[in-house]
Amino acid sequence: MNAKTHWVQTWRLVLLVGGICLAFSLSAKAQVQTNTSEASQAPTQETTVQRGEVVHVSGNDLIVKMEDGTIKHIANVPESARVTVDGKELGIHDLKPGMKLEKTVTTTTTPKIITTVKSVTGKVWHVTPPTSVILTLEDGTNQKFNIPKDQKFDVDGQMVDAWGLKKGMKISATKVVEEPMTEVEQQAKVTGQMPPPPPPPPSDAPILVALVTPAPAPAAAPAELPKTGSFLPLLGLLGMLSTFSSFGLWAIRKIV
Secondary structure, three states: OOHHHHHHHHHHHHHHHHHHHHHHHHHHHHHOEEEEEEEEOOOEEEEEEEEEEEEEEEOOEEEEEEOOOOEEEEOOOOOOOOEEEOOEEEOHHHOOOOOEEEEEEEEEEEEEEEEEEEEEEEEEEEEEOOOEEEEEOOOOOEEEEEOOOOOOEEEOOEEEOHHHOOOOOEEEEEEEEEEEEEEEEEEEEEEEEOOOOOOOOOOOOOOOOOOOOOOOOOOOOOOOOOOOOOOHHHHHHHHHHHHHHHHHHHHHHHHO
């Protein structure tokens, strides 16, 4: 026998053994029937509302002043995030300082019960109470099963525990497992409001009128005396006053 023939036969043997093992595994698993059901209970909802005002927007970073006065920095806001403002969908780059934001988060909690029912039917081949039992299944294969605590077996309509099992008995066993589970779903919606325009001035506010004061006219230059004028009349007047003064003093002395 050459090496090539030896390898071909070896591979055939491996494939044959593998096929037998696979068939045994599928057959054994087929004997255990598993049914899973899900029962949902009444869901509960909780709604929270957060309000704030846009303080600063830089790229995808958002700074918001919350309703309680705290400053919240929201970094790396995704491009897909949307804010509904006046019926329009706005992105992070459309937000402006002064805009009012309101985020409504609705959390829905649904309690569920996952019920798993496993059932098996076979003939007792060997039992090790109270931990395990080996059953001969309907296809003639043997399979070992671990016995859960307080497990009961149906033997000809009577329920017995692991200590009541005997070799050759045909039994049916059912295992029911109920596992509670909570499903939580959150939905968030963000709405916004543009900053209000500046208020108009009140109707009774005084109206300021700018008054323009004209520049003062330059002062007129003093008139010059005519070239024919002279200081002689003034000197004559002074001489007359001096004469009257001297005469008055002389008259006073005579009286005294």
